[in-house]
Amino acid sequence: MKQQYTITVYAEDQIGLLARITIIFSRRKINIDSLNTSSSEIPGIHRFNIVIDETEEVVKKLCKQIEKQVEVLKAYYNLNSEIIWQELALYKVPTSQVTDKMIVERVLREHGARVVSINNDYTVFECTGHREETDKLVKLFEEYGLIEFVRGARVAIIKSSEGFHKKIKEFEAREPGEEVIENEFLNEQDSVFSM
Amino acid sequence: METTQIKDTEQKNTAMEANTTIQPGDTISGSQAVLEALIAEGVVTIFGYPGGAIMPIYDALYDYNDKLEHVLVRHEQGGIHAAQGFARTSGKTGVVFATSGPGATNLVTGLADAQIDSTPLVCITGQVFAHLLGTDAFQETDVINVTMPVTKWNYQVTDAHEIPNVLAKAFHIARSGRPGPVLVDITKNAQLQQFEYPGYQKCNHVRSYRPKPIVRKEYIAEAAKLINSAQKPFVIFGQGVILGGAENEFKAFIEKGNLPAAWTIMGESALPTDHPLGVGMLGMHGNYGPNVLTNECDVLIAIGMRFDDRVTGRLDKYAKQAKVIHLDIDPAEVDKNVKTTVPVWGDCKETLPLLTALIEQKDHSNWLSEFAKYAAEEDKECIQPEMHPEGDVMSMAEVMQALNELTKGDAVIVTDVGQHQMVACRYAKFTQTRSNVTSGGLGTMGFGLPAAIGAKYGAPDRTVVAIIGDGGFQMTLQELGTIMQFGAAVKILILNNEFLGMVRQWQQLFHDRRYSFVNITSPDFVMLAKSYGIEGQTIDQRAALKTALKTMLDHDGAYLLEVKVGKENNVFPMVPQGSSVAEIRLK
Numbered sequence: 166m167k168q169q170y171t172i173t174v175y176a177e178d179q180i181g182l183l184a185r186i187t188i189i190f191s192r193r194k195i196n197i198d199s200l201n202t203s204s205s206e207i208p209g210i211h212r213f214n215i216v217i218d219e220t221e222e223v224v225k226k227l228c229k230q231i232e233k234q235v236e237v238l239k240a241y242y243n244l245n246s247e248i249i250w251q252e253l254a255l256y257k258v259p260t261s262q263v264t265d266k267m268i269v270e271r272v273l274r275e276h277g278a279r280v281v282s283i284n285n286d287y288t289v290f291e292c293t294g295h296r297e298e299t300d301k302l303v304k305l306f307e308e309y310g311l312i313e314f315v316r317g318a319r320v321a322i323i324k325s326s327e328g329f330h331k332k333i334k335e336f337e338a339r340e341p342g343e344e345v346i347e348n349e350f351l352n353e354q355d356s357v358f359s360m
Numbered sequence: 361m362e363t364t365q366i367k368d369t370e371q372k373n374t375a376m377e378a379n380t381t382i383q384p385g386d387t388i389s390g391s392q393a394v395l396e397a398l399i400a401e402g403v404v405t406i407f408g409y410p411g412g413a414i415m416p417i418y419d420a421l422y423d424y425n426d427k428l429e430h431v432l433v434r435h436e437q438g439g440i441h442a443a444q445g446f447a448r449t450s451g452k453t454g455v456v457f458a459t460s461g462p463g464a465t466n467l468v469t470g471l472a473d474a475q476i477d478s479t480p481l482v483c484i485t486g487q488v489f490a491h492l493l494g495t496d497a498f499q500e501t502d503v504i505n506v507t508m509p510v511t512k513w514n515y516q517v518t519d520a521h522e523i524p525n526v527l528a529k530a531f532h533i534a535r536s537g538r539p540g541p542v543l544v545d546i547t548k549n550a551q552l553q554q555f556e557y558p559g560y561q562k563c564n565h566v567r568s569y570r571p572k573p574i575v576r577k578e579y580i581a582e583a584a585k586l587i588n589s590a591q592k593p594f595v596i597f598g599q600g601v602i603l604g605g606a607e608n609e610f611k612a613f614i615e616k617g618n619l620p621a622a623w624t625i626m627g628e629s630a631l632p633t634d635h636p637l638g639v640g641m642l643g644m645h646g647n648y649g650p651n652v653l654t655n656e657c658d659v660l661i662a663i664g665m666r667f668d669d670r671v672t673g674r675l676d677k678y679a680k681q682a683k684v685i686h687l688d689i690d691p692a693e694v695d696k697n698v699k700t701t702v703p704v705w706g707d708c709k710e711t712l713p714l715l716t717a718l719i720e721q722k723d724h725s726n727w728l729s730e731f732a733k734y735a736a737e738e739d740k741e742c743i744q745p746e747m748h749p750e751g752d753v754m755s756m757a758e759v760m761q762a763l764n765e766l767t768k769g770d771a772v773i774v775t776d777v778g779q780h781q782m783v784a785c786r787y788a789k790f791t792q793t794r795s796n797v798t799s800g801g802l803g804t805m806g807f808g809l810p811a812a813i814g815a816k817y818g819a820p821d822r823t824v825v826a827i828i829g830d831g832g833f834q835m836t837l838q839e840l841g842t843i844m845q846f847g848a849a850v851k852i853l854i855l856n857n858e859f860l861g862m863v864r865q866w867q868q869l870f871h872d873r874r875y876s877f878v879n880i881t882s883p884d885f886v887m888l889a890k891s892y893g894i895e896g897q898t899i900d901q902r903a904a905l906k907t908a909l910k911t912m913l914d915h916d917g918a919y920l921l922e923v924k925v926g927k928e929n930n931v932f933p934m935v936p937q938g939s940s941v942a943e944i945r946l947k
Contacts, residue, residue: 177568180516181504188509229692235513235533238568 169198170224170242171250171321174213175329177236178204186213186237189230195219199252201318207333210238214250216319238333243323250321254299255281256290256306257313263288267309276302287312384559390520391420391551394484397527399427400560403455405446405817406430407439411459412499414486416551418457431817431846434838436463438810440470441836444479445814448797449772449822451605453480453534454814460487461499464506464545469804471510471541476801477626478603480539482530490518490547503545512540520553528563537571538690539603573691573705580711583685583702584718586659587617590683592727594657595619596642596650596671599626599800600664600688606709607631607793610663613716618724620731622650624665626800629790633769639731643671644935645782648742648944649734651935654679655942656730663687664708667697668801677940687711741946742932753926754902756780756855760787762905763825763853766913771823772797774815776808776832779861782931784827794819806835809852813839816848823851823913830856830882840892843918851912852896852920854885857927865930870937889920896920 176182183202190197199216217224221242228240260283263269272278272290276298282289292302303314382388382396394417398406408430410418421430433439436458443454458464464485474481488497504516513533517526526544534542587593601610607630614621614631620639621631631638640647642654651673654660660682665671672678675697683701686694687708694703704711746757760783763771769789774797775781781798790796797815799807812826833854843850864878889896896919899908905923912921935944 181508181514184505185508192509226692226696229696233690233692235566235569 167218167220169216169218169245170221171245171248171319172213172215172217172224172228172231173241173243173321173323174215174231175205175238175240175333176211176213176234177238178209178211179236182211182234182236183213185234186215186231189227190215190217193223193227195223195227199318201320205333206330210333214319214321239329241323243321247324248321249324250295250319251293252296252299252316252319253291253293254302254314254316256292256302256311257287258290258306259310259312260284260286260288262309272302272305276305278302382557384557386557387554388557389416389420389551390517390523390546390553390555391416393520393523393555393557394527394546394551395420395424395428396557397524397560398455399424400562401453401527401531403453404429406455406457407433407442407446407814408457409433409436409439409459409463410457411461411463411486413460413488413548414457414463414484414551416548417484417486417546430457431813431842433810433813434841435836436466437469437806438813438836438839438842440467440474440481440483441804441807441810442814442817442839442842443481443483444470444474444477444807445774445797445811445816446818447474447479447481447814448811448818449794449815449824450818451794452818453482453531456481456483458483458485459499460485460503460545461501463499464503465501467543468507468510469802471507471543473799473802473804473807474541475510475512477799478539478599479541480534481541482527482534483541483543485543485545486551487516487545487547489549491549493518493547503543507543510541511543514543514545516545516547517550518547520550520555521558523550524558524560525563528561529566532563532566533569537569572689572707575706575710575714576704577714579702579704580714581718583661583704584715586683586685586702587619587661587715588718588720588722590657590659592653592657593617593619593659593661593724594650594653594682595621595661595663596624596654596665597621597627597630597663598624598665599630600708601627601630602664602793604664604689604707604709606664606707606712609709609712609716611635613712613719616716616721617719618722618728619661620724620728622647624668624671624800625785625796625798627665628785628788629795630793632792633788633790637728640735641786643668644673644937645786645931645933646671646935647735647786648738648933648946649731651933651941651944652734653730655681655940657682659683659685661685661687662698663712664689666693669697672697673935673937673939673941673943677942687715738933738946749926749929752902754900754905754923755929756783756857756925757787758902759853759855759905759909759923759925760784760827762909764789766906766909767823767825771795771825772815772819774798774808774812774824774826776826776828777803777805777862778829778832779857779865779929779931780827780829780855782862783855786931805832808832809836809850810839810842812850812852813842813848816850824849825851825853825913827853827855829861830854830858830885831860831880833885834880834882837888840889840894843894844892847917849917851915852889852894852918853909853912854920854922855925856882856885856922857925857929858882859927861929862931864928868928868930885920885922894918894920896922898922898924900924
């Protein structure tokens with residue numbers, strides 16, 4: 166049975182690793198529903214959260230293929246019931262509509278939203294929650310002339326795990342990370358001789 | 361014809377240690393650092409082709425002529441297949457040089473082939489200046505992303521300081537764990553850059569990379585229990601045995617338990633083909649008994665093999681009755697295609713002796729006689745008619761049989777892809793390991809000739825016979841030029857059926873004989889070889905076969921023998937696609 170799974174990957178921060186991981190999905194024609202990547206608490210180690218709809222068997226194999234990549238430390242997969250997750254959303258609405266028509270207080274209370282910025286022309290609300298919750302607010306703001314909407318990828322914490330934090334700290338103490346060399350030559354086009 | 365003798369590897373190794381001149385602290389170029397790295401890794405032979413973006417490395421190579429031998433191939437694809445052939449016979453890492461853009465993209469087929477057949481390679485490609493990256497510069501291709509799915513690891517170097525460490529890492533990754541191809545793309549500025557050489561340190565550890573899984577003794581104990589309780593145990597083995605250098609450990613294992621063992625195409629030659637417990641080849645064109653009895657055994661012991669679909673046939677009818685033990689170094693292989701009862705992760709060189717210690721000596725003669733029964737039936741229905749065909753037209757099988765008689769199974773057999781490959785792998789006799797070089801997973805036509813050149817460099821003292829079809833030969837025949845210039849004494853045996861035979865066989869069996877674009881014409885192969893200064897002849901008479909083969913083998917240097925064989929012969933037995941292994945057809 167296909168279900169929503171969240172895959173958590175710890176990997177070295179290397180140029181191109183994101184592509185190495187995503188081609189494991191695209192090769193099998195599996196769509197990535199949501200993908201978040203950001204540096205973890207350990208310098209040089211990135212944490213990926215990848216959300217897909219698949220059967221457990223497929224997800225298990227995908228994780229093994231991900232772990233097989235040289236720069237990957239560990240890949241876990243979890244059902245929604247095994248994680249706590251959030252998605253952050255921002256909504257831009259005309260300020261005139263907000264002041265004239267909307268009962269702002271109710272919106273803020275009922276949806277746990279916040280106002281991030283108020284401008285003469287527009288107001289930006291922020292809401293953090295599950296997909297259904299941020300979707301509900303889209304519907305509501307549409308009635309008030311929603312100008313722009315954006316939602317971030319899922320970030321998730323695994324409930325049961327004792328935490329990778331300790332393990333990765335120990336690991337890092339043993340094997341400190343290498344610095345990633347980025348291309349520092351791109352701005353030197355005119356000063357470098359070329360054939 | 362001017363020929364250069366293939367130099368003895370070991371002599372060269374000692375020679376170069378004596379006159380290494382570059383010391384840590386010296387100011388050298390990135391290109392020199394590349395060549396120093398190769399020397400430090402024990403590399404002697406490089407297969408390559410120069411071009412604009414790799415010119416600084418070739419310029420440095422000019423001064424390393426006494427330490428490194430460069431074989432100028434005629435196409436980068438030929439270069440990488442040669443490096444594969446070298447790696448397969450020598451057990452060392454093959455090294456390839458190519459330039460940016462088209463040079464690098466021409467490597468892709470070989471990378472894919474090496475990736476799926478777990479062959480250790482380090483490919484070094486030139487790249488445009490770093491400041492030109494992403495500008496659609498002349499001969500610029502995003503090689504890192506193009507090769508990402510077909511390399512075990514790849515990396516782009518833009519600064520010479522990175523070169524020693526990155527190459528050390530490249531060699532370590534290529535040959536450790538489950539081996540595979542690695543590509544290092546070096547921008548031209550990094551090749552030219554002068555820097556203070558820190559010296560070269562071999563890499564034996566990469567953070568976040570665990571090439572050898574931890575051996576779990578409890579699983580080995582469980583596996584032994586299963587084997588000891590089995591009435592009909594059956595061992596199937598692949599290239600893992602060869603890659604692990606575990607041929608002796610493997611033999612000790614099957615001999616102690618009296619376990620019948622069948623090989624995959626990639627595992628062939630790990631066990632001498634005449635070993636009494638060797639019951640033949642698995643797969644679509646494998647032997648009758650091993651295929652049928654896969655679905656009758658009670659414990660299936662898979663060693664260093666990956667349950668390719670050409671081995672398993674229809675998966676949902678594959679060995680469903682059996683408990684499966686899977687020994688593999690790559691954890692991703694366990695449960696990938698066939699559900700495992702007991703996984704044994706690890707290098708089989710380590711795990712097999714542990715398992716052998718725990719299994720009981722058993723007499724499985726009743727079970728073994730079942731294999732013999734099927735072998736007798738296959739011999740009568742399939743092998744004898746193939747060996748002694750009616751009429752004057754020769755069969756591929758009888759050519760192989762005659763070759764076996766002359767080589768006594770001591771030759772390296774390199775094949776291309778197609779019917780001749782299946783026949784060669786079915787009938788070739790092998791007495792030593794690392795003798796069967798074939799494109800197993802990818803099925804790359806055009807692999808044979810260049811791979812044979814590399815195989816000869818990897819095993820200079822052995823006879824290398826390249827068995828190639830008329831179709832595949834025409835895909836990479838430009839490498840005759842490499843043979844002409846560098847003198848690899850490869851024996852080229854073209855089995856010419858004037859068809860793309862395997863596709864024709866499928867069209868005959870599954871597409872109502874609608875022969876769509878499978879009749880292929882050929883040049884005069886002998887005249888072609890002669891134009892490259894290579895001796896040869898064509899035969900179409902059985903009476904001439906043995907003498908012709910003997911002439912080929914005895915000839916001093918490369919030789920091309922074309923044998924005209926039956927045009928519409930089929931390879932049997934055959935497990936039709938989508939059928940179970942038990943439904944293997946003898947005709």
